[in-house]
Amino acid sequence: MFTSSVGKKLVMGLTGLFLITFLVIHAGINACIWANDGGEMFNKAAHFMGSSVVIRILEIGLMAGFLIHIIQGISLEIQNRRKRAIGYAVKLGNRGSKWYSRSMGLLGTLILLFLIIHLSQFWVPNRSHQGWLLGEELNLYDRMESTFKQPWVVLVYVLGCISLFWHLVHGFQSAFRTLGVSNHRYLKMINNTGIGFSLIVSLAFAMMPVSMHFNWI
């Protein structure tokens, strides 16, 4: 089932929606930095996520979700590009579809580059400090403050969030179509929800480094 083209898309859709649920949790916890308590609430939440065995096991699932989505996504993109050996002299371009719907591979790759930088700044140092088990954690709030002092980091994060926004504007509704939702009324609702969701999540994430950089918190 999952070796067919529709099955592969199903894997993309399911892992994509799974990653979306992760984004909700991640954004929710990080929003605690705006509690204006010097990071107390945020560090508590982060500590819960880093020290609970259950969550650390779920984290393995998250890793798997990311890896499957990325590997399948890149392989589909490559396979699909190979289906037309000779291209057109005049391209259909935006007359047939939106640029971001045709750029899911590119947008995904930008998100991946962002993820590598992002993980190497927070996740890797913290987990290695913990001895990769359940040891003592770093003060992640302090780490955020010092990391976001550098302007290039803020820029990379904002660009990452912009890529995420466009990836999700198409991806959110596309995933439901892949899963088989064909009811026109629901598709419209899903599309609008997707745009709203992408906007709120990307904006929330982008505002974190920005507000720290400019000392708004």
Next chain:
Amino acid sequence: MEHYTMNLKLKVWKQKNTSSKGSFETFEVKDISSEMSFLEMFDVLNEKLINEGKEPIAFDHDCREGICGMCSMYINGRPHGPWHGTTTCQLHMRAFKDGDTIVVEPWRANAFPVIKDLMVDRGAFDRIIQAGGYISVNTGNAVDGNAIPIEKEKADSSFAAAACIGCGACVAACKNSSAMLFVSAKISHLALLPQGDPERKTRALNMLAQMDTEGFGSCTNTGACEAVCPKEISISYIARANAEFTLAALTSDK
């Protein structure tokens, strides 16, 4: 609309056969009537070429009334040219102005090899239909058409899917060369009717498997297919076919 004539420059893909390497050639046509169809303009050009002792341009066509799905030109970067919901044969020259340059290419997809010039081999579509785009009926007396109750909305939706003429514009427009709009229209057209129900699951599985075998890409829901379809087949049939596939794959042992 006012009648007018025009002189045009045509950049047309010329290719001797499937294995040869093609290239664009430029042709000029004069005094083309705005009331001609696009294919009639090509007839004028071909007659001129024949009179000059040159080889005419090969292109596919049959009914010339927008129902057979044979015509297949990729005109100025769009399958079937600039008009919405129109086949190449129904495109008229009033879509163009005097002095225009028009670029005409064949459908591009590995699954649609060029036979010659603007003609491509769409046998892949036939083989997908052979894989399940039918209902099996044992011979006997013809049943009364109205003996099987069909809900009006389903009949309408089935009919809208059956409007697909299999021209391949969806594949030509898709960045992934995906045939999902075609295949999903054919799956939906039968899945929506009681007559299609007995073979519903095997049909979805077999047609989609054949689609993969033929080398079409996978669908990423960009919507280019729907935008260029001369029969305005809705992309929501793709979602319906996805559901048909998932249900069939999960519940049948094939």
